[in-house]
Amino acid sequence: MNTLSWRTRMAAVAALSALALTGCTTLEQGESPQPSQTQSTSETPTAHGGMDAHNPNGGPPPEATISGAFDTTAYAVSFTPTDGGDPVTDHKWVVQEELKNPGEPPLAAGTEVVLTADHMFGMKGAEATIDSSTDETMYMVNLEMNGMKMTNHKWVVESEIRPAQ
Template structure:
């Protein structure tokens, strides 16, 4: 498990410029993490298998992990049109999730508090 302040390398590409970028762990949280599919509230194409939404970002999620196929309403606001969207849980598992700060490999401004990556998507520097 990485601690806040750990320097890591990102091994996955949730968005352009992530894979191969050096990052600093801003926070680590034990929770249930989900991939979800949803249609943005303002319309547009369906987003499938979005990584990651945590249990605490699902409206009225209760205390037990949700199962694949469950229909939910998202309170997460990671992407435009996500907050308030009706979604379907694609997968779920208990793990540590990380909030990270990184400079994209494609250039541009520092990304602060990116939510979320899992431990298997990071490696130590």
């Protein structure tokens, strides 16, 4: 089985705790987000994994299907949304390609950046501070959580997923 077909068919369990903390469950109206053309698709994605997923509502962790895998640097960032929303602290994740003129990765904690990502309301154009970074494979996933379907949810790091059982 080649890597691409494995990646697109592999069912994985996304770390619901990461989804709940990110606020990324609110997508802009209209088209589903798509991967940036500047991101390179990971050649060797794996699906073993760190955290045990859990559902804060007491249910089982959601099953997700990986819709894309990318080799890039990801950042946890803190920012104040451009739409006047409450400040967001330690948002996980924004990838290198979602930063305006970022420089060479990885960027150091404390670096000031401007976000070009739009997977949350008020994110695009917001000034942000890098809290931390990781070079793990980044995944987009399709899942249903609490009755809400999410297509190409951005982003889940490799340590936040494990194979479906």
